[in-house]
Amino acid sequence: MIIAVDGPSGSGKSSTARGVASRLGLRYLDTGATYRAVTWSAVDRGLDLDDTAAVAQRARELELEISTDPERQFVIADGTDVTAAIREPRISEVVSKIATNLDVRKELIRRQRAVIDAAQPSGGIVVEGRDIATVVATDAELKVLLTADQEARMARRGAELGSVTAEQLRDQIVRRDADDATVSEFQVASDGAVTVDSTYMTLDEVVEVISRLALE
Ligand code: ADP
Numbered sequence: 420m421i422i423a424v425d426g427p428s429g430s431g432k433s434s435t436a437r438g439v440a441s442r443l444g445l446r447y448l449d450t451g452a453t454y455r456a457v458t459w460s461a462v463d464r465g466l467d468l469d470d471t472a473a474v475a476q477r478a479r480e481l482e483l484e485i486s487t488d489p490e491r492q493f494v495i496a497d498g499t500d501v502t503a504a505i506r507e508p509r510i511s512e513v514v515s516k517i518a519t520n521l522d523v524r525k526e527l528i529r530r531q532r533a534v535i536d537a538a539q540p541s542g543g544i545v546v547e548g549r550d551i552a553t554v555v556a557t558d559a560e561l562k563v564l565l566t567a568d569q570e571a572r573m574a575r576r577g578a579e580l581g582s583v584t585a586e587q588l589r590d591q592i593v594r595r596d597a598d599d600a601t602v603s604e605f606q607v608a609s610d611g612a613v614t615v616d617s618t619y620m621t622l623d624e625v626v627e628v629i630s631r632l633a634l635e
């Protein structure tokens with residue numbers, strides 16, 4: 420079983436996908452964390468992020484361990500625990516640039532598919548990102564496009580980040596949405612995808628709706 424959850428920043432993908440995986444006893448993969456880990460590594464090494472060949476090389480060489488336990492998430496990059504570091508604004512501000520590097524995408528999609536395959540014997544996986552239903556796992560049994568209006572997404576991210584400035588919040592949501600929109604296969608409702616608008620739903624309600632769809 421593969422459940423694909425795609426959607427823009429702050430729509431609730433991570434929390435919802437984790438909740439569904441816990442409820443149904445499935446594994447969970449946050450594909451955004453793989454793009455963030457490569458970004459962290461490129462920044463850590465002081466690479467020129469416009470040097471697409473060097474960044475792609477870094478993606479191929481990076482030793483990446485990502486937890487698929489929905490109750491205990493961690494990301495280890497070249498032996499360093501980067502679970503918290505990859506969420507810092509300095510990474511969020513540049514991650515879309517790394518995500519538009521097609522050779523980085525090729526490498527990370529290969530790794531994501533390996534994680535998805537490895538999860539099948541134990542029952543399956545909930546995978547969340549931007550291009551899961553359209554590219555990474557087109558054979559997913561359930562495809563969900565999770566949306567929420569921009570105001571709700573900004574309010575959620577703001578509450579989560581605490582002392583963030585309005586400028587940083589815009590960077591986190593509005594600018595990143597615009598940058599991500601340059602990748603054509605992102606966030607389009609693929610064949611058979613169900614759109615769930617979470618603007619006026621609680622997290623529990625979204626988890627309930629998606630879990631029920633998965634069991635149908
Ligand atoms: P995404 O992975 O799409 O960026 P997250 O799952 O990180 O979104 O959610 C962003 C924030 O919004 C988190 O603090 C989360 O707890 C909260 N959140 C998620 N879904 C809802 C919802 N339906 N209602 C209110 N808050 C939500």
Ligand code: CDP
Pocket residue numbers: 427428429433450451452454455514515516518547548549550551595599
């Ligand atoms: O949590 P949030 O939605 O803010 O971001 P994320 O899921 O951690 O993803 C970070 C970035 O990685 C996105 O803004 C995209 O640029 C990129 N990404 C991607 O290109 N493809 C995916 N499947 C997932 C994320």
